[in-house]
Amino acid sequence: MKNFLRRLKRTNSLSFYSLWLLVVLYALAILADFISPYPYDLQCREYALCPPTVPHISVPGRKLCGPVVYGIVVVNPAFKEYAFDSSRRYKIRFLVKGPERKIFGLLKTDRYLFGVEEPGKIFLFGTDLHGRDVFSRVLYGARISLSIGIIGVTISFVLGLLVGGISGYFGGRTDTILMRTVEIIMMFPFFYLMLALRAAFPPNLSSIQIYFLIVIILSLIGWASLARIIRGMVLSLKEEEYVLAARSLGISSFRIITRHILPNTLSYTVTALTLSIPGYILGESALSLLGLGIQEPYPSWGNMLSVTVGNLRILTMAPWMLIPGFFIFLTVLAFNFFGDGVRNVTDPKNW
Amino acid sequence: MDKALEIKRLEVSFIPAGKKRVKILRGVNLAIGKQESLALVGESGSGKTITARSVMRILPRSMYLESGEVLIDGTDVRKLTENDLMDMRGRLAGMIFQEPSSYLNPVFTAGSQIEEAIKDSEFNLGSSPLRGEDMVGVKARISRTERKKLVLKMLSEVGLKENVYYQYPHQLSGGMQQRVMIAMALINSPELLIADEPTTALDVTTAYGIIELLKKMMTRYGLSILFITHDISLAANFAQKIAVMYAGKIVETGPARDVFSNPLHPYTERLISCLPERYKTGERIKVIEGHVPDFNALPKGCAFHPRCPYKKEICLYKEPGEITKGTTTVMCFKYG
Ligand SMILES: Nc1ncnc2c1ncn2[C@@H]1O[C@H](COP(=O)(O)OP(=O)(O)OP(=O)(O)O)[C@@H](O)[C@H]1O
Ligand code: SF4
Ligand SMILES: [Mg+2]
Numbered sequence: 039m040k041n042f043l044r045r046l047k048r049t050n051s052l053s054f055y056s057l058w059l060l061v062v063l064y065a066l067a068i069l070a071d072f073i074s075p076y077p078y079d080l081q082c083r084e085y086a087l088c089p090p091t092v093p094h095i096s097v098p099g100r101k102l103c104g105p106v107v108y109g110i111v112v113v114n115p116a117f118k119e120y121a122f123d124s125s126r127r128y129k130i131r132f133l134v135k136g137p138e139r140k141i142f143g144l145l146k147t148d149r150y151l152f153g154v155e156e157p158g159k160i161f162l163f164g165t166d167l168h169g170r171d172v173f174s175r176v177l178y179g180a181r182i183s184l185s186i187g188i189i190g191v192t193i194s195f196v197l198g199l200l201v202g203g204i205s206g207y208f209g210g211r212t213d214t215i216l217m218r219t220v221e222i223i224m225m226f227p228f229f230y231l232m233l234a235l236r237a238a239f240p241p242n243l244s245s246i247q248i249y250f251l252i253v254i255i256l257s258l259i260g261w262a263s264l265a266r267i268i269r270g271m272v273l274s275l276k277e278e279e280y281v282l283a284a285r286s287l288g289i290s291s292f293r294i295i296t297r298h299i300l301p302n303t304l305s306y307t308v309t310a311l312t313l314s315i316p317g318y319i320l321g322e323s324a325l326s327l328l329g330l331g332i333q334e335p336y337p338s339w340g341n342m343l344s345v346t347v348g349n350l351r352i353l354t355m356a357p358w359m360l361i362p363g364f365f366i367f368l369t370v371l372a373f374n375f376f377g378d379g380v381r382n383v384t385d386p387k388n389w
Numbered sequence: 390m391d392k393a394l395e396i397k398r399l400e401v402s403f404i405p406a407g408k409k410r411v412k413i414l415r416g417v418n419l420a421i422g423k424q425e426s427l428a429l430v431g432e433s434g435s436g437k438t439i440t441a442r443s444v445m446r447i448l449p450r451s452m453y454l455e456s457g458e459v460l461i462d463g464t465d466v467r468k469l470t471e472n473d474l475m476d477m478r479g480r481l482a483g484m485i486f487q488e489p490s491s492y493l494n495p496v497f498t499a500g501s502q503i504e505e506a507i508k509d510s511e512f513n514l515g516s517s518p519l520r521g522e523d524m525v526g527v528k529a530r531i532s533r534t535e536r537k538k539l540v541l542k543m544l545s546e547v548g549l550k551e552n553v554y555y556q557y558p559h560q561l562s563g564g565m566q567q568r569v570m571i572a573m574a575l576i577n578s579p580e581l582l583i584a585d586e587p588t589t590a591l592d593v594t595t596a597y598g599i600i601e602l603l604k605k606m607m608t609r610y611g612l613s614i615l616f617i618t619h620d621i622s623l624a625a626n627f628a629q630k631i632a633v634m635y636a637g638k639i640v641e642t643g644p645a646r647d648v649f650s651n652p653l654h655p656y657t658e659r660l661i662s663c664l665p666e667r668y669k670t671g672e673r674i675k676v677i678e679g680h681v682p683d684f685n686a687l688p689k690g691c692a693f694h695p696r697c698p699y700k701k702e703i704c705l706y707k708e709p710g711e712i713t714k715g716t717t718t719v720m721c722f723k724y725g
Contacts, residue, residue: 278491279491280494283484283573284505285447286447286484287506287573288474288475288477288479288480288508290475293505298494301497304496
């Protein structure tokens with residue numbers, strides 16, 4: 039693992055830093071309960087569509103002070119116009135006490151990373167239509183968007199290796215049946231298949247049910263292409279001479295598949311998997327965007343974006359509502375760069 | 390006393406998809422005594438590798454053992470179940486190959502590949518210099534540290550440094566790769582080693598090192614070796630016995646010295662007279678005229694007759710049988 043990181047840094051530093059970016063993003067998602075100043079569903083209706091409150095460390099007159107935010111003044115509640123009053127300052131405090139939350143449902147905490155003195159408000163990324171803190175919602179939404187890729191890819195990976203391995207190794211009728219199934223799945227365009235599968239289920243499911251439904255739909259689509267490629271690789275790898283050598287050493291078929299054949303597909307599969315994670319993230323976003331995914335009030339990056347779709351007024355008045363899109367962009371890009379690096383590094387011939 | 394390896398009337402067919410079956414081995418007879426080495430010599434395509442793979446029961450998918458017996462230490466490998474076969478491979482017989490680089494798995498270190506080959510319990514093999522008396526018949530799983538110790542010991546046996554344990558195949562030279570193969574093949578101390586042209590892909594000095602290593606391992610482990618080569622002088626140099634193969638049959642077999650100094654079969658004679666060290670400088674390089682026959686259209690009678698200067702009437706329609714002359718057995722009508 040240490041070797042892996044060192045090689046990654048040497049051969050592809052962009053990919054190395056992408057990995058760090060991903061680590062940070064995942065840490066934010068896991069620690070959302072600790073970092074976010076407000077619960078994801080707390081509404082401050084009087085401050086709907088409020089722009090980001092920028093923290094200041096110096097105040098007019100060039101006097102340095104601790105980090106503060108200015109008080110928000112509602113200029114016109116009908117048109118959601120706000121101003122900041124620099125004479126009303128509220129100190130930002132770290133490790134503030136608040137109502138008890140559980141970090142990831144496990145660790146109890148009654149202190150959050152930061153907060154601001156009452157009655158000040160801190161909306162780092164502004165607020166949405168209902169006056170909910172976008173920053174907090176981005177953190178909680180990351181849990182959905184970032185985990186869906188990992189879980190989906192894991193299911194795809196297992197299914198793909200299993201079906202591809204069996205198909206390629208045993209050949210014959212097994213191969214024919216499995217591969218025709220794969221082709222049928224691959225025949226449909228990803229997006230419409232996803233919609234069709236989602237439509238087959240009732241729309242009013244609980245959030246957790248929808249979450250798993252989406253994961254399963256996405257990985258049911260995703261495994262097919264992997265299985266097909268693995269099968270092709272197994273087909274040629276089983277003729278490799280080291281497989282013959284392994285047989286001459288009395289190693290069992292099972293171990294030959296798992297220890298000698300599949301590891302040789304790893305450099306491909308790991309890369310393919312890293313590169314397919316963005317597909318899952320975007321797939322979830324697309325479903326949520328259409329209102330078929332994660333339901334309000336629970337946030338995902340996709341459903342946070344969905345309110346901005348086709349709403350020009352929001353886009354011009356409250357561009358901060360596009361921040362979840364920026365996070366999707368960042369994550370997809372990071373996974374792509376990381377996948378590129380993994381491809382270079384997992385091929386032993388490049389060491 | 391049982392032979393280390395005995396092959397009797399072995400026939401192997403190749404059935405290409407949708408085509409007629411072709412006999413590749415046409416009744417091979419071969420015997421190797423305990424701690425004896427036999428060199429199997431012949432041109433490319435004569436069936437040497439197929440003979441070796443029949444012994445290990447690792448034939449290509451489209452090839453079948455038709456008939457005959459293959460006895461390793463008295464056990465007929467044709468009668469073994471799939472499980473017993475797996476046990477046999479590695480424990481009774483090991484095999485090394487021509488291109489060590491492609492017979493090693495590129496994604497694992499040399500150490501882990503040798504380790505992978507270790508079998509958990511001893512068969513019935515008696516002691517081995519590697520494991521010592523106390524390991525005999527132990528049915529328990531060998532622990533990780535024990536395995537690693539075993540591999541490191543084996544690496545030094547085959548003349549490699551400890552750091553090879555952590556190296557990947559492509560980081561090793563051809564000679565080192567072949568040594569790793571030898572370590573893998575011998576890690577379970579089999580009594581029979583099949584070496585299929587182990588030095589063909591190597592340069593002369595490296596090849597010499599491998600030959601010396603095989604000789605050393607033979608005495609150290611009480612190995613019997615089936616040594617496959619197309620170089621009859623190397624065969625005479627290395628082995629106690631020579632068997633000459635032509636078109637899927639053993640046409641001459643006997644003590645190496647006798648076969649080499651007094652070849653009986655016309656094919657053996659030509660093989661020896663074609664050796665490079667026999668020409669004077671400036672002389673044209675000799676080759677055996679004609680070419681290796683196609684297994685699809687073998688000549689009738691003696692398969693060698695289109696290339697044979699001594700052919701008689703009878704050679705054209707009748708296959709010669711085995712004739713013993715002194716210490717050598719030969720298949721040729723020249724001798725009756
Ligand atoms: N995997 C295979 N599939 C089909 N035919 C094969 C296969 N391997 C070998 N043959 C055929 O079997 C015959 C004997 O081949 P074999 O490999 O035993 O020759 P060889 O004596 O080992 O030659 P070489 O010195 O080139 O290794 C050849 O005619 C060859 O074409
Ligand atoms: S049997 Fe006849 S053709 Fe064959 S090698 Fe002997 S003499 Fe030549
Ligand atoms: Mg060969």
